[in-house]
Structure formats: structure tokens, C-alpha cells
Amino acid sequence: MTIRSFRELFIIGLAVTMIAGCSSTPEEEPVAAAEPEPVAEPVQAAPERPSRSIDYRDGSGYLQVLEGNSYETLQGVFYFDFDQAIVKRAAFAELRKHAEALAEDRSLRVRLEGHADERGTREYNLALGERRANAVRAYLMTNGALSSQLETISYGEEKPAMSGSNESAWAKNRRVELVYR
Amino acid sequence: MKYYSIVAVWFVVLASPASANLTIEVTKGVDNAVRVAVVPFAWRGSGGLPIEVTSVIDADLTLSGRFETLPASQMLSLPNESGEVFFRDWRLLDVEYLVIGFLEPAADGLVRLKFELYNVFQQRPVIGHAIEGDVTELRDMAHHVSDAVFRELTGIEGAFSTRIMYVTSVGEPGNALFRLNIADADGHRVETVLESREPILSATWAPDGRRIAYVSFQREGRPAIYIRDLTTNTVQQVTDYRGSLNGAPAFSPDGNHLAMVLSKDGSPDIYVLNLETRRLRRITRHYAIDTEPSWTPDGEKLIFTSDRGGQPQIYMMTLANLSIERLTFEGDYNARASMLPDGSGIIMVHRREGIFHIALLEFRRGRLTVLTETSLDESPSIAPNGSMLIYATQSRGEGILAAVSIDGGVKFDLPSSEGDVREPAWSPTKRKEFEPITR
Numbered sequence: 379m380t381i382r383s384f385r386e387l388f389i390i391g392l393a394v395t396m397i398a399g400c401s402s403t404p405e406e407e408p409v410a411a412a413e414p415e416p417v418a419e420p421v422q423a424a425p426e427r428p429s430r431s432i433d434y435r436d437g438s439g440y441l442q443v444l445e446g447n448s449y450e451t452l453q454g455v456f457y458f459d460f461d462q463a464i465v466k467r468a469a470f471a472e473l474r475k476h477a478e479a480l481a482e483d484r485s486l487r488v489r490l491e492g493h494a495d496e497r498g499t500r501e502y503n504l505a506l507g508e509r510r511a512n513a514v515r516a517y518l519m520t521n522g523a524l525s526s527q528l529e530t531i532s533y534g535e536e537k538p539a540m541s542g543s544n545e546s547a548w549a550k551n552r553r554v555e556l557v558y559r
Numbered sequence: 560m561k562y563y564s565i566v567a568v569w570f571v572v573l574a575s576p577a578s579a580n581l582t583i584e585v586t587k588g589v590d591n592a593v594r595v596a597v598v599p600f601a602w603r604g605s606g607g608l609p610i611e612v613t614s615v616i617d618a619d620l621t622l623s624g625r626f627e628t629l630p631a632s633q634m635l636s637l638p639n640e641s642g643e644v645f646f647r648d649w650r651l652l653d654v655e656y657l658v659i660g661f662l663e664p665a666a667d668g669l670v671r672l673k674f675e676l677y678n679v680f681q682q683r684p685v686i687g688h689a690i691e692g693d694v695t696e697l698r699d700m701a702h703h704v705s706d707a708v709f710r711e712l713t714g715i716e717g718a719f720s721t722r723i724m725y726v727t728s729v730g731e732p733g734n735a736l737f738r739l740n741i742a743d744a745d746g747h748r749v750e751t752v753l754e755s756r757e758p759i760l761s762a763t764w765a766p767d768g769r770r771i772a773y774v775s776f777q778r779e780g781r782p783a784i785y786i787r788d789l790t791t792n793t794v795q796q797v798t799d800y801r802g803s804l805n806g807a808p809a810f811s812p813d814g815n816h817l818a819m820v821l822s823k824d825g826s827p828d829i830y831v832l833n834l835e836t837r838r839l840r841r842i843t844r845h846y847a848i849d850t851e852p853s854w855t856p857d858g859e860k861l862i863f864t865s866d867r868g869g870q871p872q873i874y875m876m877t878l879a880n881l882s883i884e885r886l887t888f889e890g891d892y893n894a895r896a897s898m899l900p901d902g903s904g905i906i907m908v909h910r911r912e913g914i915f916h917i918a919l920l921e922f923r924r925g926r927l928t929v930l931t932e933t934s935l936d937e938s939p940s941i942a943p944n945g946s947m948l949i950y951a952t953q954s955r956g957e958g959i960l961a962a963v964s965i966d967g968g969v970k971f972d973l974p975s976s977e978g979d980v981r982e983p984a985w986s987p988t989k990r991k992e993f994e995p996i997t998r
Contacts, residue, residue, distance in 0.1 A: 497915065499895040499908050499937050500760050500982065501807040501820065502864055502871055504782075505827040505848040508804055530802050531781060536758035538732045543935065543953060 439557035441479060441488075452476055455539075456514060458552045460495070463509035465517050473514065474521050476556060481522030488523075490514050491555045492532040493539070495548035500534055507532035514554045578727070578738065579976045581746030581960065587970035588624035593712060595620055596629040596654045600672070601639045603663040610697040612662065612672065612704075619705035619719045619745060624969030626712075629654055641675060641684065649679045656685075658708055665691050671996070672700045676708050686711050688995035698747065699991035706989075716944040718744055720989035723949060724752075724762050724771065725960060729978035739773060741789075743990065746973055752787065760982060765810040768988030772797070772808035772817060784808050784819055786834075797832065809852050818842070818852035818861055829863055829876075842876060843883075853897040862886065862905065864894040873907060873920075887920065889927050895938065899965070900945040906930075906965075908937050917950050919965060930963050940985045941965075949973075951981040 441452045453472045456465065465473065480486050492511030494503035511530040519525060540550040597617045602608050613631075620626040631637070635648040639661040649657055660674030675687030686707060692700045699720065706717030721744045728735045739753040739762055753759060757776035764771055765786075772786045783799035784806070798805045803823035810817055817832045829842040829852045843849040847867035854861060855875075862875045873887040873896040887893040892910035899906065909918035909929065917931045917939045933952040941948045947969070949962045954972065958979035961972045973980075 496935065498871075498892065498910075499851065499864070501850045502848065502866075502894050504804055504806055505820070505822075505850050508822060508827065509848070532804060533758060533776070534760075536760060536776075537735075541732050541956075543956065 439489075439555075439559070441476065441486075441556070441558050443475065443479060452479070452556075454556045456554050456556075457549065458510050458554070460497075460548070460552065461506070463506065463513045465513050470517075473517050477518045477521030477523050480518065480524070480527050484524065484527065487527055487529070487559050489557045489559060490518075490528060490530045491537075491557055492530065492534075493537060493551055493553050493555070494535050495551040496535045496538065496543065497548065498535075500536070504532045504534035504536075507534045510552075510554050514556070578740055578749040578751050580749055581723075581742055581973040581975045581980070583618075583622045583746055583971050583973055585622055585624050585969070585971045586961075587968070589968050592625060592627040593656060594629065594654050595626045595656045595658065595708075595712075596634060596649060596652070597658045598634060598637050598639070598660075599631055600659075600674070601661040603661055604670075608662065608670070608697060609694065610701070612697055612701045615698055615701035615745070616658065616705050616708075619702060619717075620708065622745065622971060623709065623719075624964070624971060625709075644677060646677075646679055646682045654679050656708075656712060658704070660687075660704070668694075670694055670697065670700070672704070674704050674707075676711060688997075690993035691996060692991070692993060696991055698743065700993065702743070702745075702990075703993050715946045718942040718944050718947060718985075720744070720991065721943060722986040722990055723960070724764065724984045724986065725951075725980055726759050726762065726982045727975070727977050727980050728958075741986075744985075752789075761807050762982060762984055763808055763810065764984055764986050766812055766814045766987050768986050770810075770814075772810065774806050774808065782806060784817075786817070804850075807851050809854060811854050812856060812858040818854065820850045820852065829861060831861075831878075842878070842881070851895045853895075855898050856900055856902055862896050862898060864896070873905065887927075893918075897939065897941060899941060900943065906939045906941060906948055908939065917948065917963070928967070930965070930967055931961070933961065936961075938982045940983050942985045943987050949983040949985055951983060 440454050443450050443452060452475055456469045490511040492507030494506045508530060511532055515528050515530055518528060538551045540547040597613055599613045617628050621628050629652060636645060638644045638659050657677040657679055660672060662670055662672050665671040669691045671689055671691045673689040676685045678685050690700055690703060702719040705719040709717035722741050723744055724741045727738045727740060730736050737755050737759045738751050739759050740749050740751050742749040755775060755777045757780055759773060759775050762771055762773035769790050770786055770788050772784060774782055774784055776782050782805045784797040786795045786797055800821055800823040803821050804827050805821060807820040808817050815834055817834055819830055820827050821830050826846045827848045827850050828844060829849050831840045831842055845867050847865055849863055849865045851864040852861045860875050860877050862873055864871050865874050870891045871894045872885060873893050875884050875886050890909050890911060894908045896905040896907035904919055904921040906917060906919050909916055911929060914934045915936050916929045917936045919928045919930055935953045937951050939948050939950040947962055947964050949960055951958055952961050958981045959972060959974050960980050960983045963970045
């Protein structure tokens, strides 16, 4: 599966990815200035510079980027501290790669799914999960993504990544997942 | 601008052999439990009855934690009517109160149940009457007797005829099956209202006991608020603002409004939807989290959780002038509050030394009492009689329901064999009302 997409991508360069459904809502047109779209030029230059391409694996929701000959699956899960919705410094570099990919290919759509650990009340945790998803959203938009490419959903404590009532499970559950569609 | 879509959908009530009954285990009863004997009720018809009414009454009284019942095997006589009662038989056994009765066929294929409650020391009948019901309603008839006995002996309205709605989750993270169930207050007759691979939460009753509201992620994994009419089996989608929270529904005491939480305008705020005019009114405007609205019994105020002060605390808003007052000051995490039916205080989730408990805040004395000794306690819901509350907690790594009396004197667990159980909501009304028959 990955090899197939690798080859295809290599050839077609930047002209990738399916149209991400009809999900974009026209209610929120981006006010913030979008980065100039770097699409046109590289497409022509594709034979000489097949340096970079983007895809998401069917179903998995992960984003894959081809850099030169190496093929990278971007980290799609970002963790948060207890009761916090601050994007950790350690996540900046990886999130910037997502933002760059989104800026490069405006047809990409990603769902930012916010989660909380089980402590506290369910509805408050839904709000906390949304706050985390919004923090990631703000970071991506600052770095080139458009709001029309991003959808936030909070699942609160309802969809833990790991069961158990201990610090290691809680740490794995306080997260935002980037799911490409 | 997008308006909420109203979609009415017919659905089939799922037959629910998969949903196991909840059981009740009393973990703390009152010290001076009243000694009661429930004598086996005779059936004066042909054949047998599908349900042993006496055992249902006996279990109700025992599991209330306030009574100690006498096993039938120790009884010296088994009266069914007043002429058959010999008080010395019961004094010998230290029985304080005696419940007797019988069932017989009535007109139209119904069953008549007649019962009497006696004060053994005073040697006199206290209450008693007859009711009629269908043979499928024998459990309801038994609960009716339990309610009447409980009310007479404690002065508190019994809650045995009420129901409990709750959510279960079965399976590993990522592959869980969610169910919204409704059971009798004694854990029997579980019905599955909704089943989904996506989360279900925040289920709540309308004051008429006919409608429920809940949040489900069943449509493309996105949250939406639904109202379901249990009598007509119709579902209405109330909100599905995309990219927004759609949560924490709460019916007003008159049943005509639904408070909820939406973040469509930025941050989570409280809104009230008029269910008749469909007009949506924004109630709070704050960049902090405002959530978990709950109406005061007079319908004039909303209490809610907000972290506008830096940590979640309980606030109260007067709807007439949108003035806000902070109610909680003790502790660094107070959430999901609801007011007692008499308005004398609130119950809520309260964190103390890092552990989440259910606590009661009494307004008059300004006193906060922690009611539970378990941990990770949440979702408290008060019985309509105001004397008990049910909540969700953890036991051996799984979510279970537990109940505690507001005075802390009685505690019981409701373990289930069916995975994680959470978010109990006590019904405001009885499943079935019976009129006493006088002829």
C-alpha cells in the first residue's frame, strides 16, 4: 500500500490527494492572510525537482510526506499536560511540517480531535479537549493552514487511547490527534 | 448562519437481551433499621403469576438500607387478610411492622392487589388499599406497595417506582460499543434505548419523564444533541453546529426550554433553546469554559460550571437580568452541580486532595459536606424525593453506579456485569401510577 502511493507520488509530484469531500463549510472564510500558494511553479518543475510530495494513507488518517528519496509519516498525536491546553515546545517542529503540507496542498483536510483524561466531569473534559484542539488549530493557522482546512472536534474523556486509572494512561489520553480525511 | 436542523426519525426499540440487570449491594445501612415482615402475598386465581410480588417488595425495603426484613421461613403464621393477623406471633419475633396482602383476578383480565400495613406494637392497621393492573405490571404494583410503606414509615416519598437512565461502554478503547439504557430503580427491566460505536453522553430527563435528551457522536463522529420521545419512539436532532461543542442538555422545569453548551461563537457558552419557538438565546459570554447548566427548581436561574476564575467553580445566573453569582469557594475543582428539589443546596463533583468526590453544599449554613468515600466520582443525580443521589464511580478498574443518601446514612452499589457503567440520571416521574380502588 505504501509503496504503491510512494511510486505514484513520485511521478505526479504535487498534484496529489483526492478532493476531501464536501465537508468544507463556507461560514468561516479565513480572515487571516493566507500564504501565497506555492503550487503552480513546482508542478512544472516536477521532473527536475520531485523533492517533496504529500499523501495520506487511506483510512489511517496519517499524513505522509516525501522528501527527496525518503518517505516520512508525520507524527499525528500530540500530548498535553494535566489541565493544560498549551502546545508543548517539543511539538512545534512536527506541527510546522503539518502546517507546511496544508499550505502546500489546499485540498488537504484535517480533523483535530481533542481528548482529555478521565479525571473530572465529562462535559468539562469535552470543553478541555476542545481547548486543546483549538490550541493546535491556532498553531497550524499561524504557520500557513487555512481555517477551511481544519475541523475541530472534542471527544473529551469518551475515547481514551489507553484504559486504566494511572498517570501513564492519563498522559497518553490527554492529546490531540490529527486525522486527515 | 446555520439553523439547527429538526429531523424526526422513526426507530425501532432494540430488544435488549444483551443488557444485564444491575444488582444492588448495600454497603452501608442505618444503624437502627426498622424490622418489617412482608408476608408472602397469596394468589387467588388459577395457575401462577409470572412474578413473585412479595420478593420485589421485600428487596425494595431491604435495599433501601432503612429496613430489616424477616425471612418467610421464620414466620409463625402467614396471614393474607386482617382476620388472620395475630399480633403476638409478630411481637415474639420483634417485628415492628407487618405487610400483608393478596392478589386476585379482576375485570378485563386485570389483576387486583390488596395490601395492608400494620403497626405490631399498637396492634392496628396503618395504611392499606387495593390497586389494579395488567399482569405485565406486577413489578410496578409491587413498587407501588413499597413506595406506600416507605412513605408511611419514613415520611419520605419512596423512589421504588422511578427509573434510572445510564450509559454503558463495552470493549477496548478504540473499539467500544456504547449503549443508553433505562432500568427500574431496582436495576431490573433494562431496556436499551440507543446503541452506537460512537460515544453517547449527558443523557437527561424532561420533567414529564416522557422525553429524554442526550449527546451522541453517531453522525460522522460529530457531536449533536437529540431529543427522544419515549412514548412515540421519535427522535429529533436539536443541534449539530459543526466545529462546535453541542453538549450538556438540560430541560427547564416547565419542559419548554433546553439549556445547552455550544462553542459555535468562540468559547463554550451556555445557550437556552425555546423548544416551541425554536429561538436560541445566548446566556453567557465569556472566553472561559462555561458548561454543565442545570436549572433551579423555580426555573428562574441556571447554575453552571465555569473556569473564569482560573479553575472550575459553580456559578449561578439569574435569567431575568443575566446577573451572575459565584456559589463555591472551597476546593480547586467544583463541577456539574445540581440543586436539591427544595432549593436548600447543591450537590456537585468536588476535588479534595486530588480525589474526586460528590459533595453537598448547604446554602443556609454555607457548609460543604463530602458524601462519598470512593474516588473518581462523577455525574451525581438526585432522586425526585430529594433524599438519595446516584452517581458514577470506579470499582476494580471499572465504572459502576453507586448511591448515597443525602444524610450520608445509606450507601449502596449497583454493579453490572456489562462493562463500564456511567452517567446515571434518575427519572423525575414514576414508571407507572396506580389509583387506589375504593369499591
